[in-house]
């Protein structure tokens with residue numbers, strides 16, 4: 163590295179390994195929790211009509227007011243909880259919302275906490291904004307280790323705690339009682355990250371406003387609009403107003419505003435797709451169990467984590483790749499993810515191809 167880079171760039175940044183997303187080429191893509199279905203042709207034409215009218219020479223609505231209202235209603239954000247008024251803020255994916263929250267609380271010594279293994283962006287964004295990250299190990303069954311969580315909260319007094327519900331990459335829902343205890347114990351903000359809501363069908367959204375420090379985050383990525391980059395954070399107005407001050411103006415571009423508005427109007431189509439994916443998840447779970455050489459963890463999301471008990475995870479990952487199926491090798495994360503693979507639930511034919519390719523590489 164050049165001396166100039168070493169002098170100028172923060173040490174923590176120099177040490178980051180860039181987030182690596184493999185190029186899938188024309189492989190079957192079961193690595194990134196995307197919805198495998200696209201919009202039906204009939205809708206596509208109507209959508210293109212709207213895109214044609216979008217005034218891309220103009221700045222978009224800076225607060226995306228109409229889309230905010232549509233999402234608030236579709237995602238059932240309670241307008242208020244007794245006297246507490248709730249609000250939402252939109253982000254360029256929930257990733258941007260995590261970053262906005264972190265920037266708002268980043269003071270020397272302030273901390274972000276999350277269970278481990280968890281969503282990698284919590285840790286990465288803590289580093290980006292110069293905060294400390296505290297990871298608290300989950301128990302072997304991937305439930306929250308409550309004594310450890312409570313001690314860590316006492317000790318570190320994190321400004322932000324993230325709880326992915328369901329958790330990525332383990333796929334399970336944490337117990338509601340545990341989450342409520344954490345909300346109660348924490349002085350800082352607790353963000354329940356419901357990225358996989360279309361597949362979990364459980365939510366803390368109706369409780370937004372009930373607790374002073376609870377925020378609920380959603381995204382349209384996993385429901386089938388990952389390309390739009392759109393996330394939503396709901397919470398008491400007093401917090402959202404502060405976050406909104408550091409949101410860059412126009413963070414939701416015109417094409418996203420128009421497209422998301424249109425997609426939510428046809429939400430029934432995405433809900434039908436989510437239902438098929440939930441059914442396929444159960445099918446794939448059974449098929450994977452039938453190998454009798456994986457520990458297949460139950461999932462409430464659109465992916466399944468499995469541990470290779472007989473054989474080697476990296477060998478299987480590479481074998482699948484050679485056979486044109488891309489999944490996620492979680493083995494390198496180490497710890498409880500040693501020998502683990504994560505597969506996204508795809509279309510029926512893709513899941514079949516995965517099972518066939520797996521049979522070929524474990525023989």
Ligand SMILES: *Cc1c(COP(=O)(O)O)cnc(C)c1O
Nearest residue numbers: 255256257281326330357381383
């Ligand atoms: C995929 C994922 C997200 C990503 O959200 P974007 O809206 O695409 O930025 C957020 N949280 C968790 C836990 C995820 O797995």
